[in-house]
Amino acid sequence: xxxxxxxxxxxxxxxxxxxxxxxxxxxxxxxxxxxxxxxxxxxxxxxxxxxxxxxxxxxxxxxxxxxxxxxxxxxxxxxxxxxxxxxxxxxxxxxxxxxxxxxxxxxxxxxxxxxxxxxxxxxxxxxxxxxxxxxxxxxxxxxxxxxxxxxxxxxxxxxxxxxxxxxxxxxxxxxxxxxxxxxxxxxxxxxxxxxxxxxxxxxxxxxxxxxxxxxxxxxxxxxxxxxxxxxxxxxxx
Amino acid sequence: xxxxxxxxxxxxxxxxxxxxxxxxxxxxxxxxxxxxxxxxxxxxxxxxxxxxxxxxxxxxxxxxxxxxxxxxxxxxxxxxxxxxxxxxxxxxxxxxxxxxxxxxxxxxxxxxxxxxxxxxxxxxxxxxxxxxxxxxxxxxxxxxxxxxxxxxxxxxxxxxxxxxxxxxxxxxxxxxxxxxxxxxxxxxxxxxxxxxxxxxxxxxxxxxxxxxxxxxxxxxxxxxxxxxxxxxxxxxxxxxxxxxxxxxxxxxxxxxxxxxxxxxxxxxxxxxxxxxxxxxxxxxxxxxxxxxxxxxxxxxxxxxxxxxxxxxxxxxxxxxxxxxxxxxxxxxxxxxxxxxxxxxxxxxxxxxxxxxxxxxxxxxxxxxxxxxxxxxxxxxxxxxxxxxxxxxxxxxxxxxxxxxxxxxxxxxxxxxxxxxxxxxxxxxxxxxxxxxxxxxx
Numbered sequence: 001x002x003x004x005x006x007x008x009x010x011x012x013x014x015x016x017x018x019x020x021x022x023x024x025x026x027x028x029x030x031x032x033x034x035x036x037x038x039x040x041x042x043x044x045x046x047x048x049x050x051x052x053x054x055x056x057x058x059x060x061x062x063x064x065x066x067x068x069x070x071x072x073x074x075x076x077x078x079x080x081x082x083x084x085x086x087x088x089x090x091x092x093x094x095x096x097x098x099x100x101x102x103x104x105x106x107x108x109x110x111x112x113x114x115x116x117x118x119x120x121x122x123x124x125x126x127x128x129x130x131x132x133x134x135x136x137x138x139x140x141x142x143x144x145x146x147x148x149x150x151x152x153x154x155x156x157x158x159x160x161x162x163x164x165x166x167x168x169x170x171x172x173x174x175x176x177x178x179x180x181x182x183x184x185x186x187x188x189x190x191x192x193x194x195x196x197x198x199x200x201x202x203x204x205x206x207x208x209x210x211x212x213x214x215x216x217x218x219x220x221x222x223x224x225x226x227x228x229x230x231x232x233x234x235x236x237x
Numbered sequence: 238x239x240x241x242x243x244x245x246x247x248x249x250x251x252x253x254x255x256x257x258x259x260x261x262x263x264x265x266x267x268x269x270x271x272x273x274x275x276x277x278x279x280x281x282x283x284x285x286x287x288x289x290x291x292x293x294x295x296x297x298x299x300x301x302x303x304x305x306x307x308x309x310x311x312x313x314x315x316x317x318x319x320x321x322x323x324x325x326x327x328x329x330x331x332x333x334x335x336x337x338x339x340x341x342x343x344x345x346x347x348x349x350x351x352x353x354x355x356x357x358x359x360x361x362x363x364x365x366x367x368x369x370x371x372x373x374x375x376x377x378x379x380x381x382x383x384x385x386x387x388x389x390x391x392x393x394x395x396x397x398x399x400x401x402x403x404x405x406x407x408x409x410x411x412x413x414x415x416x417x418x419x420x421x422x423x424x425x426x427x428x429x430x431x432x433x434x435x436x437x438x439x440x441x442x443x444x445x446x447x448x449x450x451x452x453x454x455x456x457x458x459x460x461x462x463x464x465x466x467x468x469x470x471x472x473x474x475x476x477x478x479x480x481x482x483x484x485x486x487x488x489x490x491x492x493x494x495x496x497x498x499x500x501x502x503x504x505x506x507x508x509x510x511x512x513x514x515x516x517x518x519x520x521x522x523x524x525x526x527x528x529x530x531x532x533x534x535x536x537x538x539x540x541x542x543x544x545x546x547x548x549x550x551x552x553x554x555x556x557x558x559x560x561x562x563x564x565x566x567x568x569x570x571x572x573x574x575x576x577x578x579x580x581x582x583x584x585x586x587x588x589x590x591x592x593x594x595x596x597x598x599x600x601x602x603x604x605x606x607x608x609x610x611x612x613x614x615x616x617x618x619x620x621x622x623x624x625x626x627x628x629x630x631x632x633x634x635x636x637x638x639x640x641x642x643x644x645x646x647x648x649x650x651x652x653x654x655x656x657x658x659x660x661x662x663x664x665x666x667x668x669x670x671x672x673x674x675x676x677x678x
Contacts, residue, residue: 128274131246145247145254148262156259163260211260227244228260 010067033219034081057084074222127223151206162204165194170215240278344412344468348401349374361388389435397443409436411451412469414459
């Protein structure tokens with residue numbers, strides 16, 4: 001799912017079942033990622049019911065989403081999935097304890113969340129969670145936000161160069177696997193690929209790594225990613 | 238103003254770490270109430286857009302100014318109180334706040350050189366001693382706030398007491414320049430005449446020969462003078478000397494002794510006389526057109542405020558042109574001064590004592606001037622006139638008109654003349670050129 005939403009205009013997505021089917025197909029990694037995170041275990045399509053719940057929630061999100069509300073779709077979808085799953089777990093528990101509970105009633109009350117309710121407060125909380133996650137991940141690489149402030153290139157040109165490098169690094173599976181394994185940026189390979197002078201890359205090492213993390217973990221940093229992926233918000237909203 | 242989004246990553250009091258929509262991580266201090274995870278809008282400073290200068294901002298969601306923030310309520314009251322206090326002060330003390338504006342600068346050069354600025358009410362705002370002597374002189378005086386007249390009196394008296402003015406050194410060169418546009422203020426500024434009178438009176442009181450030269454200089458010229466390190470008075474002298482076609486260094490006029498030599502140079506005095514006549518004529522008889530033409534033609538480099546501004550004179554209620562040259566001597570002073578006085582007086586009688594004559598005389602000179610400019614042949618007439626002039630003075634002297642036409646010729650002529658029994662040794666190397674002067678009876 002590189003950037004699926006660009007290929008799926010919202011007006012068509014809501015009205016054309018085939019296109020929506022295709023979109024859901026492409027979104028499976030995202031759904032799986034989110035659901036797995038909530039369940040804290042790896043899940044497989046066709047085996048785990050949680051994924052189906054996630055898919056339903058995702059489909060719901062498509063129905064209720066409005067493009068011009070200024071909310072990233074994936075953020076909205078993710079929240080709906082989480083809610084639905086929490087509700088799902090509750091129903092499971094309730095079923096075990098009280099098999100006679102009124103499931104349908106409970107669900108309709110709990111998981112309903114319109115875009116209106118997905119207000120700033122919710123989004124702020126979501127973003128705060130992302131930031132927390134990002135911070136933890138940076139710590140794993142021995143970085144902090146303060147480091148990034150000093151490592152962040154002040155000049156627009158430099159910044160754009162490094163952003164480009166980070167993008168290539170994050171979207172190249174081979175290169176990124178080295179990052180994931182060794183915990184550092186493969187400078188030579190990256191320089192060869194981007195044709196950017198190694199000195200420039202070296203100076204922006206921390207920055208590239210941080211931005212690369214944001215870009216690569218596309219399912220986690222739904223909000224943060226927009227900040228380092230210029231122009232994406234327009235396409236995604 | 239353009240804004241960019243920024244996400245709060247970390248917050249420590251007022252210290253924020255942000256991730257902007259341009260992909261930078263920045264740390265900045267912000268006076269906002271926002272938590273981690275909130276989006277805010279950062280104004281982009283246009284001038285420093287590339288450097289992404291960050292200014293304090295308002296958060297996207299909570300549009301709260303510091304005004305509304307609970308924590309800073311006292312600041313609101315403080316600002317309201319400040320505004321009230323300011324309003325009160327403005328209402329009751331408007332005059333106090335507005336008055337201390339310097340409207341004119343008066344410089345006095347004898348040996349001490351100093352400059353005074355006065356406000357609208359003609360009281361002294363600032364005293365600016367320019368050399369050591371002036372410092373000494375002014376130290377013991379409390380001039381600030383005094384009326385200008387009293388201040389000048391005090392200065393002259395003190396100077397006489399401390400022998401900065403004595404029989405040897407009794408020249409006072411006064412410069413006056415307005416510091417504000419004439420239109421913006423009612424003409425309360427001292428006139429050259431008034432100041433001259435005061436200075437003269439005081440010098441006389443001290444028992445000296447009073448010799449006062451007053452120059453009125455425009456504010457632009459004053460600025461020029463300041464860059465040269467001259468006082469307005471010296472600048473006036475300098476300009477006139479230059480006008481007379483002589484090579485003058487700014488240093489020359491700054492030196493008291495040289496200055497006196499200049500001022501007492503009879504050639505200069507003759508030129509000054511000539512000058513006065515022209516000016517008087519301009520303001521008394523000629524049409525504005527002639528006036529400007531003449532100024533342009535003969536004294537192009539010497540721009541005088543009254544020449545630039547036709548109404549200047551009437552506004553200022555001054556009947557005299559900008560240069561005053563006052564020379565009086567008394568029995569008992571040295572011969573030199575006496576003679577000087579006599580010469581001057583005879584001239585004065587003709588020029589000022591009888592207005593009708595005076596006028597005619599001026600016209601003659603003036604026409605001659607014009608002719609000279611256009612036709613060298615008329616020089617003869619000029620010479621005649623000049624001779625006549627010189628005879629009146631009882632002092633065969635150089636030809637003021639010839640100078641403007643042919644400096645070299647004039648030089649040799651004047652050298653001859655100075656050799657020929659002039660009481661004042663005209664040292665050409667030091668003489669600054671022509672002055673005009675006017676003698677008060």
